[in-house]
Amino acid sequence: MSILTDPAHAPYLFLILFGFLPSEVWRFVSAFVAQGISEDSEVFVWVRAVATCLLAGVVAKLILSPSGALALVPLYARVGAILAGGAAFLLFRRSVVAAVIFGEGLLIAAAMLFT
Amino acid sequence: MGGLSRVEWALEGVRQAVKGPAWIVAVALTGVGGLAREAGFPFGAAVASTLLIWAGPAQVLFFGAVAQHVAPAAIAFSICVSSMRLLPMCLSLLPLLRGRRTSLLTQVVASHFVAVTVWTESMRRIHDVPRDARMAFYFGFAHACILATAAFTGLGYWLMGDLPTPLGAGLLFLSPIYFITALARNAREAMDWLAIGFGLVLAPVTSALAPRGFDLLFLGLVGGTAAWAIGRKLRARRGEAAA
Numbered sequence: 462m463s464i465l466t467d468p469a470h471a472p473y474l475f476l477i478l479f480g481f482l483p484s485e486v487w488r489f490v491s492a493f494v495a496q497g498i499s500e501d502s503e504v505f506v507w508v509r510a511v512a513t514c515l516l517a518g519v520v521a522k523l524i525l526s527p528s529g530a531l532a533l534v535p536l537y538a539r540v541g542a543i544l545a546g547g548a549a550f551l552l553f554r555r556s557v558v559a560a561v562i563f564g565e566g567l568l569i570a571a572a573m574l575f576t
Numbered sequence: 577m578g579g580l581s582r583v584e585w586a587l588e589g590v591r592q593a594v595k596g597p598a599w600i601v602a603v604a605l606t607g608v609g610g611l612a613r614e615a616g617f618p619f620g621a622a623v624a625s626t627l628l629i630w631a632g633p634a635q636v637l638f639f640g641a642v643a644q645h646v647a648p649a650a651i652a653f654s655i656c657v658s659s660m661r662l663l664p665m666c667l668s669l670l671p672l673l674r675g676r677r678t679s680l681l682t683q684v685v686a687s688h689f690v691a692v693t694v695w696t697e698s699m700r701r702i703h704d705v706p707r708d709a710r711m712a713f714y715f716g717f718a719h720a721c722i723l724a725t726a727a728f729t730g731l732g733y734w735l736m737g738d739l740p741t742p743l744g745a746g747l748l749f750l751s752p753i754y755f756i757t758a759l760a761r762n763a764r765e766a767m768d769w770l771a772i773g774f775g776l777v778l779a780p781v782t783s784a785l786a787p788r789g790f791d792l793l794f795l796g797l798v799g800g801t802a803a804w805a806i807g808r809k810l811r812a813r814r815g816e817a818a819a
Contacts, residue, residue: 472621479648480638481628483656488687491666500671510771511800512664516759517775518795523752530744546753560757568749572742
Protein backbone atom coordinates (compact mmCIF):
# COMPACT_ATOMS: atom_id res chain seq x y z
CA MET A 462 0.00 0.00 0.00
CA SER A 463 1.41 3.38 -0.90
CA ILE A 464 2.04 6.10 1.67
CA LEU A 465 -0.61 8.30 0.07
CA THR A 466 -3.45 5.79 0.10
CA ASP A 467 -2.91 4.17 3.50
CA PRO A 468 -5.89 5.39 5.58
CA ALA A 469 -3.68 5.60 8.68
CA HIS A 470 -1.79 8.42 6.98
CA ALA A 471 -4.87 10.37 5.91
CA PRO A 472 -5.06 12.64 9.00
CA TYR A 473 -1.39 13.55 8.59
CA LEU A 474 -1.81 14.29 4.91
CA PHE A 475 -4.86 16.41 5.70
CA LEU A 476 -2.90 18.29 8.38
CA ILE A 477 -0.02 18.99 6.02
CA LEU A 478 -2.16 20.06 3.05
CA PHE A 479 -4.83 22.15 4.78
CA GLY A 480 -3.09 23.22 8.00
CA PHE A 481 0.68 23.28 7.65
CA LEU A 482 1.27 24.48 4.08
CA PRO A 483 -1.24 27.40 4.03
CA SER A 484 0.35 28.68 7.25
CA GLU A 485 3.99 27.96 6.43
CA VAL A 486 3.87 29.77 3.09
CA TRP A 487 4.18 33.14 4.91
CA ARG A 488 7.29 32.11 6.78
CA PHE A 489 8.81 30.72 3.60
CA VAL A 490 8.08 33.89 1.61
CA SER A 491 9.35 36.11 4.43
CA ALA A 492 12.79 34.48 4.41
CA PHE A 493 13.20 35.65 0.81
CA VAL A 494 11.67 39.10 1.29
CA ALA A 495 13.81 39.66 4.39
CA GLN A 496 16.92 39.43 2.20
CA GLY A 497 16.10 42.90 0.90
CA ILE A 498 15.47 44.45 4.31
CA SER A 499 18.32 46.10 6.16
CA GLU A 500 18.29 46.44 9.91
CA ASP A 501 18.91 50.19 9.59
CA SER A 502 16.06 50.89 7.19
CA GLU A 503 12.76 52.61 7.96
CA VAL A 504 10.94 49.62 6.43
CA PHE A 505 12.39 47.46 9.19
CA VAL A 506 11.11 49.85 11.88
CA TRP A 507 7.69 50.02 10.20
CA VAL A 508 7.37 46.23 9.99
CA ARG A 509 8.05 46.00 13.73
CA ALA A 510 5.24 48.52 14.37
CA VAL A 511 2.84 46.52 12.17
CA ALA A 512 3.69 43.23 13.91
CA THR A 513 3.37 44.79 17.39
CA CYS A 514 0.01 46.41 16.60
CA LEU A 515 -1.31 43.18 15.09
CA LEU A 516 -0.38 41.12 18.14
CA ALA A 517 -1.95 43.67 20.49
CA GLY A 518 -5.08 43.23 18.34
CA VAL A 519 -4.90 39.46 18.82
CA VAL A 520 -4.89 40.05 22.61
CA ALA A 521 -7.88 42.42 22.40
CA LYS A 522 -9.84 39.84 20.40
CA LEU A 523 -9.00 37.02 22.82
CA ILE A 524 -10.30 39.17 25.69
CA LEU A 525 -13.36 40.70 23.99
CA SER A 526 -14.63 37.60 22.18
CA PRO A 527 -13.19 34.60 24.04
CA SER A 528 -14.01 30.95 23.49
CA GLY A 529 -14.84 28.05 25.81
CA ALA A 530 -14.62 28.44 29.58
CA LEU A 531 -13.18 31.96 29.37
CA ALA A 532 -16.43 33.18 27.79
CA LEU A 533 -18.22 32.28 31.06
CA VAL A 534 -16.22 34.92 32.95
CA PRO A 535 -17.84 38.41 32.67
CA LEU A 536 -16.16 40.96 30.40
CA TYR A 537 -15.27 43.35 33.25
CA ALA A 538 -13.48 40.55 35.10
CA ARG A 539 -11.47 39.65 32.00
CA VAL A 540 -10.49 43.30 31.44
CA GLY A 541 -9.88 43.71 35.19
CA ALA A 542 -7.50 40.75 35.20
CA ILE A 543 -5.54 42.29 32.30
CA LEU A 544 -5.34 45.59 34.21
CA ALA A 545 -4.22 43.77 37.39
CA GLY A 546 -1.50 42.09 35.35
CA GLY A 547 -0.49 45.48 33.95
CA ALA A 548 -0.30 46.99 37.44
CA ALA A 549 1.85 44.09 38.68
CA PHE A 550 4.06 44.49 35.60
CA LEU A 551 4.75 48.13 36.51
CA LEU A 552 5.05 47.50 40.27
CA PHE A 553 7.54 44.68 39.90
CA ARG A 554 9.90 46.49 37.53
CA ARG A 555 8.52 45.20 34.22
CA SER A 556 8.24 41.60 35.35
CA VAL A 557 6.30 39.41 32.92
CA VAL A 558 6.09 36.60 35.48
CA ALA A 559 4.50 38.91 38.10
CA ALA A 560 1.97 40.10 35.52
CA VAL A 561 1.01 36.55 34.58
CA ILE A 562 0.68 35.43 38.23
CA PHE A 563 -1.45 38.41 39.32
CA GLY A 564 -3.58 38.44 36.17
CA GLU A 565 -4.19 34.68 36.32
CA GLY A 566 -4.88 34.84 40.06
CA LEU A 567 -7.59 37.46 39.64
CA LEU A 568 -9.11 35.72 36.62
CA ILE A 569 -9.29 32.28 38.25
CA ALA A 570 -10.77 33.86 41.42
CA ALA A 571 -13.39 35.61 39.29
CA ALA A 572 -14.11 32.39 37.40
CA MET A 573 -14.69 30.56 40.72
CA LEU A 574 -17.14 33.29 41.80
CA PHE A 575 -19.10 33.56 38.58
CA THR A 576 -19.23 30.04 37.16
CA MET B 577 29.66 36.36 27.90
CA GLY B 578 31.80 37.32 24.90
CA GLY B 579 34.02 34.24 25.03
CA LEU B 580 31.33 31.60 24.55
CA SER B 581 31.37 29.19 21.60
CA ARG B 582 28.35 28.71 19.35
CA VAL B 583 27.39 25.48 21.09
CA GLU B 584 27.53 27.28 24.42
CA TRP B 585 25.30 30.02 23.01
CA ALA B 586 22.81 27.41 21.77
CA LEU B 587 22.73 25.93 25.28
CA GLU B 588 22.32 29.43 26.70
CA GLY B 589 19.27 29.78 24.44
CA VAL B 590 17.86 26.51 25.80
CA ARG B 591 18.58 27.65 29.37
CA GLN B 592 16.80 30.99 28.94
CA ALA B 593 13.77 29.30 27.34
CA VAL B 594 13.50 26.69 30.10
CA LYS B 595 13.62 29.48 32.71
CA GLY B 596 10.10 30.57 31.71
CA PRO B 597 8.91 31.24 28.15
CA ALA B 598 8.98 27.59 27.00
CA TRP B 599 6.64 26.56 29.84
CA ILE B 600 4.23 29.43 29.27
CA VAL B 601 3.71 28.65 25.58
CA ALA B 602 3.62 24.91 26.35
CA VAL B 603 0.87 25.28 28.97
CA ALA B 604 -1.02 27.84 26.86
CA LEU B 605 -1.23 25.37 23.97
CA THR B 606 -2.21 22.33 26.07
CA GLY B 607 -5.80 22.84 24.93
CA VAL B 608 -4.87 22.20 21.30
CA GLY B 609 -4.36 18.52 22.12
CA GLY B 610 -7.90 18.25 23.44
CA LEU B 611 -9.30 20.00 20.37
CA ALA B 612 -7.42 17.58 18.11
CA ARG B 613 -8.90 14.59 19.92
CA GLU B 614 -12.41 16.03 19.67
CA ALA B 615 -11.89 16.55 15.95
CA GLY B 616 -11.03 12.86 15.60
CA PHE B 617 -7.30 13.13 14.91
CA PRO B 618 -4.82 10.52 16.19
CA PHE B 619 -2.37 11.39 18.98
CA GLY B 620 0.54 11.69 16.55
CA ALA B 621 -1.27 14.24 14.40
CA ALA B 622 -2.01 16.41 17.44
CA VAL B 623 1.69 16.52 18.33
CA ALA B 624 2.64 16.97 14.65
CA SER B 625 0.32 19.99 14.42
CA THR B 626 2.47 21.77 17.02
CA LEU B 627 5.73 20.78 15.34
CA LEU B 628 4.48 21.74 11.87
CA ILE B 629 1.96 24.58 12.20
CA TRP B 630 3.51 26.02 15.41
CA ALA B 631 0.97 28.82 15.68
CA GLY B 632 -1.70 28.54 18.38
CA PRO B 633 -4.49 30.48 16.64
CA ALA B 634 -4.05 28.53 13.39
CA GLN B 635 -4.10 25.19 15.24
CA VAL B 636 -7.25 26.12 17.17
CA LEU B 637 -8.85 27.25 13.92
CA PHE B 638 -7.80 24.06 12.12
CA PHE B 639 -9.14 21.53 14.63
CA GLY B 640 -12.22 23.63 15.36
CA ALA B 641 -13.07 23.82 11.66
CA VAL B 642 -12.48 20.08 11.09
CA ALA B 643 -14.76 19.29 14.05
CA GLN B 644 -17.46 21.39 12.39
CA HIS B 645 -16.93 19.67 9.01
CA VAL B 646 -15.90 22.84 7.20
CA ALA B 647 -14.80 22.26 3.58
CA PRO B 648 -11.03 21.62 3.33
CA ALA B 649 -10.44 24.48 0.90
CA ALA B 650 -12.21 26.89 3.26
CA ILE B 651 -10.09 25.62 6.17
CA ALA B 652 -6.88 26.15 4.19
CA PHE B 653 -8.00 29.64 3.22
CA SER B 654 -8.82 30.80 6.74
CA ILE B 655 -5.55 29.31 8.07
CA CYS B 656 -3.68 31.14 5.34
CA VAL B 657 -5.33 34.46 6.22
CA SER B 658 -4.80 34.02 9.97
CA SER B 659 -1.11 33.19 9.52
CA MET B 660 -0.43 36.28 7.45
CA ARG B 661 0.63 37.94 10.69
CA LEU B 662 3.72 35.72 10.62
CA LEU B 663 5.04 37.76 7.70
CA PRO B 664 5.74 41.05 9.54
CA MET B 665 7.00 39.01 12.51
CA CYS B 666 9.56 37.15 10.40
CA LEU B 667 10.54 40.30 8.52
CA SER B 668 11.27 42.16 11.74
CA LEU B 669 13.28 39.31 13.28
CA LEU B 670 15.36 37.70 10.50
CA PRO B 671 17.49 40.81 9.79
CA LEU B 672 18.47 40.82 13.49
CA LEU B 673 19.33 37.11 13.50
CA ARG B 674 21.47 36.79 10.42
CA GLY B 675 25.19 37.38 10.27
CA ARG B 676 27.16 38.19 7.14
CA ARG B 677 27.65 34.52 6.28
CA THR B 678 24.21 33.17 7.23
CA SER B 679 22.81 31.23 4.26
CA LEU B 680 19.33 31.68 2.84
CA LEU B 681 18.53 28.06 3.76
CA THR B 682 19.39 28.73 7.41
CA GLN B 683 17.03 31.71 7.34
CA VAL B 684 14.24 29.63 5.79
CA VAL B 685 14.65 27.07 8.58
CA ALA B 686 14.84 29.84 11.20
CA SER B 687 11.59 31.34 9.90
CA HIS B 688 9.76 28.09 10.67
CA PHE B 689 10.21 28.65 14.42
CA VAL B 690 8.79 32.19 14.42
CA ALA B 691 5.59 32.34 16.47
CA VAL B 692 4.41 34.84 19.07
CA THR B 693 6.47 33.57 22.02
CA VAL B 694 9.68 32.96 20.11
CA TRP B 695 9.27 36.29 18.30
CA THR B 696 8.62 38.50 21.35
CA GLU B 697 11.31 36.85 23.47
CA SER B 698 13.93 36.82 20.69
CA MET B 699 13.29 40.44 19.70
CA ARG B 700 14.46 41.48 23.16
CA ARG B 701 17.10 38.88 24.05
CA ILE B 702 18.93 38.83 20.72
CA HIS B 703 20.42 42.30 21.32
CA ASP B 704 22.57 40.84 24.12
CA VAL B 705 23.98 38.10 21.89
CA PRO B 706 27.04 38.70 19.65
CA ARG B 707 26.15 38.76 15.95
CA ASP B 708 27.93 35.52 15.03
CA ALA B 709 26.22 33.57 17.80
CA ARG B 710 22.66 34.84 17.26
CA MET B 711 21.42 31.97 15.07
CA ALA B 712 22.87 29.44 17.52
CA PHE B 713 21.17 31.14 20.48
CA TYR B 714 17.91 31.44 18.56
CA PHE B 715 17.83 27.78 17.49
CA GLY B 716 18.53 26.66 21.06
CA PHE B 717 15.79 28.92 22.42
CA ALA B 718 13.25 28.02 19.72
CA HIS B 719 13.81 24.25 19.93
CA ALA B 720 13.29 24.27 23.68
CA CYS B 721 10.00 26.14 23.20
CA ILE B 722 8.63 23.98 20.39
CA LEU B 723 9.63 20.65 21.97
CA ALA B 724 8.17 21.56 25.37
CA THR B 725 4.98 22.68 23.63
CA ALA B 726 4.76 19.49 21.55
CA ALA B 727 5.05 17.45 24.76
CA PHE B 728 2.25 19.46 26.39
CA THR B 729 0.05 19.16 23.29
CA GLY B 730 0.42 15.38 23.70
CA LEU B 731 -0.42 15.70 27.40
CA GLY B 732 -3.49 17.80 26.56
CA TYR B 733 -4.65 15.14 24.10
CA TRP B 734 -5.26 12.77 27.03
CA LEU B 735 -6.09 15.21 29.83
CA MET B 736 -8.31 17.92 28.40
CA GLY B 737 -12.03 17.98 28.79
CA ASP B 738 -11.93 16.99 32.44
CA LEU B 739 -10.70 20.36 33.73
CA PRO B 740 -12.85 22.33 36.20
CA THR B 741 -14.20 25.53 34.59
CA PRO B 742 -12.06 28.07 36.54
CA LEU B 743 -8.86 26.26 35.51
CA GLY B 744 -10.06 25.96 31.92
CA ALA B 745 -10.72 29.72 31.88
CA GLY B 746 -7.29 30.36 33.42
CA LEU B 747 -5.66 28.23 30.73
CA LEU B 748 -7.38 30.21 27.97
CA PHE B 749 -6.41 33.46 29.67
CA LEU B 750 -2.71 32.57 29.65
CA SER B 751 -2.11 33.57 26.01
CA PRO B 752 -3.60 37.09 26.20
CA ILE B 753 -2.05 38.03 29.56
CA TYR B 754 1.36 36.71 28.52
CA PHE B 755 1.31 38.19 25.00
CA ILE B 756 0.37 41.68 26.16
CA THR B 757 2.96 41.84 28.95
CA ALA B 758 5.66 40.38 26.69
CA LEU B 759 4.87 43.10 24.13
CA ALA B 760 5.05 45.76 26.85
CA ARG B 761 8.33 44.26 28.07
CA ASN B 762 9.72 44.65 24.55
CA ALA B 763 8.62 48.28 24.10
CA ARG B 764 11.68 50.45 23.67
CA GLU B 765 10.35 53.71 22.25
CA ALA B 766 7.14 55.73 21.85
CA MET B 767 6.34 53.92 18.59
CA ASP B 768 6.09 50.54 20.34
CA TRP B 769 3.71 51.85 23.01
CA LEU B 770 1.59 53.56 20.35
CA ALA B 771 1.44 50.33 18.32
CA ILE B 772 0.28 48.40 21.40
CA GLY B 773 -2.30 51.06 22.29
CA PHE B 774 -3.68 51.32 18.75
CA GLY B 775 -3.88 47.53 18.50
CA LEU B 776 -5.90 47.23 21.73
CA VAL B 777 -8.22 50.16 21.05
CA LEU B 778 -8.82 49.71 17.32
CA ALA B 779 -9.33 45.91 17.35
CA PRO B 780 -13.11 46.13 18.01
CA VAL B 781 -13.43 48.75 15.24
CA THR B 782 -11.60 46.74 12.58
CA SER B 783 -13.31 43.48 13.51
CA ALA B 784 -16.64 45.26 12.94
CA LEU B 785 -15.63 46.96 9.68
CA ALA B 786 -13.13 44.72 7.87
CA PRO B 787 -14.11 41.60 5.90
CA ARG B 788 -14.24 38.48 8.08
CA GLY B 789 -10.78 37.09 8.76
CA PHE B 790 -8.95 40.11 7.36
CA ASP B 791 -9.55 42.45 10.32
CA LEU B 792 -6.17 41.84 11.98
CA LEU B 793 -4.37 42.54 8.72
CA PHE B 794 -6.18 45.88 8.40
CA LEU B 795 -5.52 46.61 12.05
CA GLY B 796 -1.80 45.94 11.69
CA LEU B 797 -1.47 48.06 8.57
CA VAL B 798 -3.53 51.02 9.81
CA GLY B 799 -2.50 51.03 13.50
CA GLY B 800 1.09 50.00 12.83
CA THR B 801 1.59 52.62 10.13
CA ALA B 802 0.07 55.34 12.34
CA ALA B 803 2.33 54.33 15.25
CA TRP B 804 5.35 54.31 12.97
CA ALA B 805 4.53 57.74 11.46
CA ILE B 806 3.97 59.39 14.85
CA GLY B 807 7.02 57.67 16.32
CA ARG B 808 9.12 58.91 13.42
CA LYS B 809 7.97 62.48 14.00
CA LEU B 810 8.76 62.22 17.71
CA ARG B 811 12.21 60.81 16.95
CA ALA B 812 12.90 63.62 14.47
CA ARG B 813 11.82 66.24 17.00
CA ARG B 814 14.06 64.74 19.67
CA GLY B 815 16.91 64.70 17.13
CA GLU B 816 16.37 68.44 16.49
CA ALA B 817 16.24 69.18 20.21
CA ALA B 818 19.51 67.33 20.71
CA ALA B 819 21.21 69.20 17.86
